[in-house]
Amino acid sequence: MDEPEGVEPICCIIKDLQSSNLKGDLQVKSKMFEKMNRDCDESNNNLCVSKIQDALASLTVQLKELSIRRRQALNDFLVLKGNIRVFCRVRPFLPDEICGYARRVLTSDTTKLFLRIADDKNKQYSFDKVFHPQSTQEEVFSEIEPVIKSALDGYNVCIFAYGQTGTGKTYSMEGVPSNLGLVPRGIRAIFEQALESNYTFQFTFSMLEIYMGTLRDLLVPQSTKQRVHKACLSIQMNSLGGIEIENLVSIKVSNFEQVKRLYNLGSRSRSTASTKSNLKSSRSHCLTCISLTCSAAPERQKETNKIWMVDLGGSERLLKTQATGRRLEEGKAINLSLSALGDVISALQHKKNHVPYRNSKLTQVLRDSLGSDSKTLMFVHVSPKEEDLCETICSLGFATRVRSIHLESEKSPELQAKKEVEMAKLQQTITELESEQKDVQRETGRLNERLTLLTGFDQSNDVHAKGSLTVTGDLHFNGEVDLHNAKGFKRTSPSLPRFMKPTICSKQKTGSVHLSSTGTRKKSAIPSNMKRSASVYAESITSQAKDTACLSDYGSDFSMSTGYAIQGHGADDDTECSQGTSEYEIKQVIFPEQEKSPRSSMTSLHDGCFNNGSLKVKEINKNKHFTEDWLHLQTTGQTRTHNVGGKRIFAIPVDKRNIMCKQQNRVIYCNQAEIQNFRKRNSGTTKKTNLNGVDSLKSIVLDEARRFIVCSLTDMEDTQLDQNQDHDQVAAERTGGQVQEDLTVVTVLTETPGFRENPISVDSYSEDCSRPEQQENKEESCMLFRTPRRSLFATHSLQPDQHTDLKESMIHITSCHDEEHGTNGLFLKTIQRLWASVLLGLGIQSLGLGCDFFHGLLH
Numbered sequence: 001m002d003e004p005e006g007v008e009p010i011c012c013i014i015k016d017l018q019s020s021n022l023k024g025d026l027q028v029k030s031k032m033f034e035k036m037n038r039d040c041d042e043s044n045n046n047l048c049v050s051k052i053q054d055a056l057a058s059l060t061v062q063l064k065e066l067s068i069r070r071r072q073a074l075n076d077f078l079v080l081k082g083n084i085r086v087f088c089r090v091r092p093f094l095p096d097e098i099c100g101y102a103r104r105v106l107t108s109d110t111t112k113l114f115l116r117i118a119d120d121k122n123k124q125y126s127f128d129k130v131f132h133p134q135s136t137q138e139e140v141f142s143e144i145e146p147v148i149k150s151a152l153d154g155y156n157v158c159i160f161a162y163g164q165t166g167t168g169k170t171y172s173m174e175g176v177p178s179n180l181g182l183v184p185r186g187i188r189a190i191f192e193q194a195l196e197s198n199y200t201f202q203f204t205f206s207m208l209e210i211y212m213g214t215l216r217d218l219l220v221p222q223s224t225k226q227r228v229h230k231a232c233l234s235i236q237m238n239s240l241g242g243i244e245i246e247n248l249v250s251i252k253v254s255n256f257e258q259v260k261r262l263y264n265l266g267s268r269s270r271s272t273a274s275t276k277s278n279l280k281s282s283r284s285h286c287l288t289c290i291s292l293t294c295s296a297a298p299e300r301q302k303e304t305n306k307i308w309m310v311d312l313g314g315s316e317r318l319l320k321t322q323a324t325g326r327r328l329e330e331g332k333a334i335n336l337s338l339s340a341l342g343d344v345i346s347a348l349q350h351k352k353n354h355v356p357y358r359n360s361k362l363t364q365v366l367r368d369s370l371g372s373d374s375k376t377l378m379f380v381h382v383s384p385k386e387e388d389l390c391e392t393i394c395s396l397g398f399a400t401r402v403r404s405i406h407l408e409s410e411k412s413p414e415l416q417a418k419k420e421v422e423m424a425k426l427q428q429t430i431t432e433l434e435s436e437q438k439d440v441q442r443e444t445g446r447l448n449e450r451l452t453l454l455t456g457f458d459q460s461n462d463v464h465a466k467g468s469l470t471v472t473g474d475l476h477f478n479g480e481v482d483l484h485n486a487k488g489f490k491r492t493s494p495s496l497p498r499f500m501k502p503t504i505c506s507k508q509k510t511g512s513v514h515l516s517s518t519g520t521r522k523k524s525a526i527p528s529n530m531k532r533s534a535s536v537y538a539e540s541i542t543s544q545a546k547d548t549a550c551l552s553d554y555g556s557d558f559s560m561s562t563g564y565a566i567q568g569h570g571a572d573d574d575t576e577c578s579q580g581t582s583e584y585e586i587k588q589v590i591f592p593e594q595e596k597s598p599r600s601s602m603t604s605l606h607d608g609c610f611n612n613g614s615l616k617v618k619e620i621n622k623n624k625h626f627t628e629d630w631l632h633l634q635t636t637g638q639t640r641t642h643n644v645g646g647k648r649i650f651a652i653p654v655d656k657r658n659i660m661c662k663q664q665n666r667v668i669y670c671n672q673a674e675i676q677n678f679r680k681r682n683s684g685t686t687k688k689t690n691l692n693g694v695d696s697l698k699s700i701v702l703d704e705a706r707r708f709i710v711c712s713l714t715d716m717e718d719t720q721l722d723q724n725q726d727h728d729q730v731a732a733e734r735t736g737g738q739v740q741e742d743l744t745v746v747t748v749l750t751e752t753p754g755f756r757e758n759p760i761s762v763d764s765y766s767e768d769c770s771r772p773e774q775q776e777n778k779e780e781s782c783m784l785f786r787t788p789r790r791s792l793f794a795t796h797s798l799q800p801d802q803h804t805d806l807k808e809s810m811i812h813i814t815s816c817h818d819e820e821h822g823t824n825g826l827f828l829k830t831i832q833r834l835w836a837s838v839l840l841g842l843g844i845q846s847l848g849l850g851c852d853f854f855h856g857l858l859h
């Protein structure tokens, strides 16, 4: 008889675990440490320190061993349970649905759902678990918890809510304020469990929706009032087989509160509409992603992995809903992608050679998180109503299809019994190992305290600092880029299928389509077709200042986040795309504290520390700082993306109170490679460049004339900073203590595919700035970074001094504009004069006046 998958190896693991007797091992060590502690007195301090250090090293090894065993046991447990599991949740009758004659068509036990199709006919469906109408959110969440642990162990996870419109998908995923759903509970659990783990994690959060086959970034809400360009979100595969969504905003987060606020922001941007079945029906698939990175734990399955939580669009029979127009199109798009998802999961369950990931955007996005060793949980929601029976049968049909392999393996009761026994044993093992891990952690903490007392130096912090991550900027695209860079990451592999390669749209965005034709590196700081931007920009500022409505801080021509603009859909279709809540409203909802004191609060050590309180304070502060920046900018509509030399760059104005920047400034993130490139080319060639502390601090500081700084957050992380310092302070120090009003920090963000081939970027742009023969460019370039920030004030009620700022800024723009025109104008004027002289000469000649006439005029 065939054994279910995974049973044999599990038996071996259990044997191994029993033979190792780790608990006994730990007890012996504890006694040894007690003796060692007794031996330690003032007289032999040094000896004592070295003994404690040895003991700590031994405990670290032991902890690692326990961690590996626990991880293995948990994974084996989940494999036995099923890497793809399907649950059913039956919605209760809603208050307005309850009426005396409502006939019960659904009954259930723990794993089976019985459907009464006719008076004498029942149909039965099996699930991993059935949640009846009275099941609580907590009960549903209990199925997720082990999978969350697995995510911390480095496995990709996908959690889906599937079902007919109005059956409670969003209720399950999001919940209601009084009764939170799977997403908030899951996220909270991730942070809690990370805190308990031995490692420091870096988390990033992103949220997108797939609306009618188009990816939309929910953290960059649309606005009806503004002309908003949306960057093209294209799906890319990296050399490790991981999927990345180019240009998707992913924000580094360090605690539940931050995620909650970002999630609220994202949810408000979802496309919803009123349908026959649901007043606020989701018209898209909403995908929430938490990406986890832990570089200090090689035993994790992956260095970076993801948890996707997907609230799928409601499945519906279009005939029944009688949808027309856009509703019909939306319904078709949703059904098509749901069907593609079913095909993929079914193919994975049957271990087919070909898995049809390419058939929908949804499966393309989730490609690396479905199948292989990933964990997939599907919650199929059904309505209790008799009139929804047909829809319910369809949903259950889908569930059966994606769960087919389990049904086969469950045919044998003996096998099932054996599996249950193994699972119980594994569960017991996991519990024991977890308790032992806690014992070792306690012991480690105790020894660390002792060591601190003896040496006066907090060793634990040092140890953790070594293992902790280098933080590379909080707002970035494609959370894994830095990581992949470190591993020789290439954006796209030539052998990739066509759909995985950069699209025309993304190529246009990165500039590679346009630039590659030249085949040479372009030296110009700004592409020639963009050089007229200064005047255009100056005009736009002037007009914006007049009406003071919906102004952007960064509304320059350089804000060319190309790709197609996904505009809100027309009024006729009534689908709310990011327009459901006014910006003001969002601000009120999300930022009550920020209104009072924007970014003033310093996160406490406990607020975001994931590693037994050892996460560096500066990281936490910076995290909070940037998450809030992001939220603030989104809600006030002040963010703009820029495409400088094939790079999409986010601009964030730095707070007015910032040490370095006395006025509003912008921070642009760049990457380390670019910084180095810049440094190489500027070193020794440009006198004007102040390479202050370049070797030790690896950053570039430009002089006052150019009015901006280029520095790298990554580099700054490498340096030993005072814990309370943040990168802006450091940047300020690198200007030699001279705080310049017009300074702008430019740090490098992630690179886009076109960048390597066409590295026209901030560095070459700045380089050109420094050349005497390109002084005009310099003015123009500097203006790109410098002047727009002041228009920010115009978005709010202006303070008297801010009015002055704005005016000054505008004057400056105008003067720059004039200067630019001065150079070009001189040339034009000369041409004009020459041309006029020629015409005059010709005219005079045609009058018959010869040389004598001119001679006469001169005398």
Ligand SMILES: Nc1ncnc2c1ncn2[C@@H]1O[C@H](COP(=O)(O)OP(=O)(O)OP(=O)(O)O)[C@@H](O)[C@H]1O
Residues within 6 Å of the ligand: 090, 091, 092, 094, 133, 163, 164, 165, 166, 167, 168, 169, 170, 171, 172, 278, 280, 281, 282, 283, 312, 313, 314, 315, 381
């Ligand atoms: N388990 C439940 N307990 C109480 N109320 C529920 C439950 N499930 C759903 N509801 C209620 O049912 C209504 C519809 O639920 P919800 O909006 O979550 O459906 P949906 O499947 O997400 O719909 P759509 O696909 O159209 O977005 C809501 O008012 C919700 O509060």
